[in-house]
Amino acid sequence: MQILKARKSVNDYLVSPLRFVRFLVTTSCRAVVLPRFGGPEVLEVRPNVEVPDLKPNEVLVRTRAVSINPLDTRMRSGYGRSIFEPLLPLILGRDISGEVAAVGASVRSLTVGQEVFGALHPTAVRGTYADYAVLSEDELTPKPVSVTHADASAIPFAALTAWRALKCAARMSEGQTLLVLGGGGAVGFAAVQFSVASGCHVSATCGSKSIDRVLAAGAEQAVDYSSKDIELAIKGKFDAVLDTIGAPETERLGLNFLKRGGHYMTLHGETAALADHYGLALGLPIATTVLLKKRMQTWYSYGIDYSYIYMRADAEGLEEIRRLSETGKLKIPVDKTFHMTQVREAHEAKDKRLIAGKVVLEFD
Secondary structure, three states: EEEOOOOHHHHEEEEEEEEOOOOOEEEEEEEEOOOOOHHHHEEEEEEEEEEOOOOOEEEEEEEEEEEEEEHHHHHHOOOOOHHHHOOEEEEEOOOEEEEEEEEEOOOOOOOOOOEEEEOOOOOEEEEOEEOEEEEEEHHEEEOOOOOOOOOOOHHHEEEEEEEEHHHHHHHOOOOOOEEEEOOOOOHHHHHHHHHHHHOEEEEEEHHHHHHHOOOOOOOOOEEEOOOOOHHOOOOOOOOEEOOOOOOOHHHOOOOOOOOEEEEEEEOOOOOHHHHHHHHHHHHHHHHHHHHHHHHHHHHHOOOOOEEEOOOOOOOHHHHHHHHHHHOOOOOOOOOEEEHHHHHHHHHHHOOOOOOOOOEEEEEE
């Protein structure tokens, strides 16, 4: 890591009128780089990767921990190739927990030295697998003192995805009913906890090892999808279904479990896959057409709203995530941590499904 020391002139510490911050400006740092698509072996830990200058609304974060999301391993393998290949080499990573190292001129809610956590948008090119990461102010929130960096880094991306489904798409409110298909995964488990905290009635499918945890989080039903006939085991109809699996069978189940006027939400939209297959010029219009067709079919056949769910930065969502995390009502269990220099081993463990839950990379 290369450091450019701040000069002694007061102007070098001036961030905005009446606001002074002392810090060292980082010009390069260690990072995990993806030079080409492939298996875990393509990941490279490079010692001197440039740190870009901050825009007025951006924050430089000294990374303490990042979690490995399914999006990271899929991107490494070539998912979204049509979008990301021209931009190689990339830095993977969306979640982060660390400390504010510097702030842009218009940043008001965060200060240097403050512990924060948050997540980048799915299409970000310079991710968080680096000693220093750059995020916008609205992608970060103060980290609760009671939550470790490793645990905090496992929360934001999954929780913001669940928040977008429940609050932006379905607009869930107290007393409504939700079925989560895949409630043992990070997004599904976050959705269970959000809904319980909002006073909703939640049921979920999950693996046998997750049943006790999902029930302890407040779900009224937790059904092992591998050993039971789900259609017989789950009782009732629901206002919304969040399908974190996205298989044809789970889509069929989800639609059948919904009340008329309900919301079916899937994490597995077809935009990136179609863009990869047909190229951006054709793939994006085709993906839009496919979604519109599905929305029309489900509305006219079932009276159901159909949506693809993607994570987006959301200041209100992050504040709620911080509040629930601080009170212990929102947790994403971390199964194993690796040092960032062991990133290949961590990705290999996720690829081979040796570790079912969240994996976190820790930084010095």
